[in-house]
Amino acid sequence: MTPTVIQIIAWGAQAVKAVIDIITAAVAAAQAGTPPSLDALDKRLIDVQAGRAAERAAEAAAATAEADAALAAAAQAEFDAELKRVVEPKKP
C-alpha cells in the first residue's frame, strides 16, 4: 500500500470515530431526557403546593369513612357468624 492509501484509511477511521462519539453523546442525551422548562417546573410545584391541602383533607375523609365502615362491618360480622351457626345447625 502506498502512503496515500494509508493516509486515507486513517482519515476514514478518524471520521468513523467522530461519528460514533456523536451518536454516543446523542443517545446519552436522549436517555437522560429533556428536562421540562423552568416555567413548567415552577407551575407544577405551585399547583402541587396549592392543591395538596384539599387533596389531603379529601383523602383523610375517605380513609376515615372506609375505616369506620370496616369497623361496623367487622363488628356486625361477629353476630352474623353466630346467627349463621344458629340458623344452619350442623348436620348430624
Added chain:
Amino acid sequence: MYRNLLIASLLLLCAALLVACSDPARTARREVDRLTRLTERTEVEVNRAARTALVAVATAEGHRRGAELKAAGCGPACATQPSTALIDPCKGIVAASEARYAAATAKVTAGRTTAYNAIDAVYAALRVVVDLLRTIDAGAKAAGWEAKLAAVVAGAVGSAADCAAAVAAFKQAIGGAK
C-alpha cells in the same frame, strides 16, 4: 483542508452536545423534575399505606367489639350503634372500643402527618432550587452561581432522602400497629 474542517466541525458538535448535557442549570432542572415526581409518588404511597393501616385497625377493633358485645349478651344492633345510644353494659363495651379505636387511628394519622411534613420539606427545598434557577435565568450569573446551585440541589436531594426515611419509619410503625 476539507478533512480538517470536517473533523473540527464534528468535534465542535460533540463538544456542544456534551456542554449542553452537562450544563448545571439543565442538570438542576432535571433533578427538580425527578424529585417532584418522586415526591408525588411518595405521597400517593403514604396515603395508600395509611388507608390500609386504618382499615386493618378498624377491622381488628370491629371483631373485638363484636365478640365482647356478643359475650355480654348484647344484641346485634349494638355493633353498629354509638356508645351514647346504648345502655350498660353494652354502652361501656362500645365506649371502651371507641376509645381504643380513636387511639389507634390517632397513631396512624399522626404518622401520616409526620410523613406529610417531610414531603412538604422536599417541596420547599425544590422551590428554593427553582427560585435560584429563575435568578440565574434572569441573567444574574454572579460568580459562584454553579456552587450555589449545586448546594441548593444537594439540599433538595437531602430533603428527599430525609423524606424517604420518614416514610419508611411510618410504614414500619403502621406495619407494627396492624
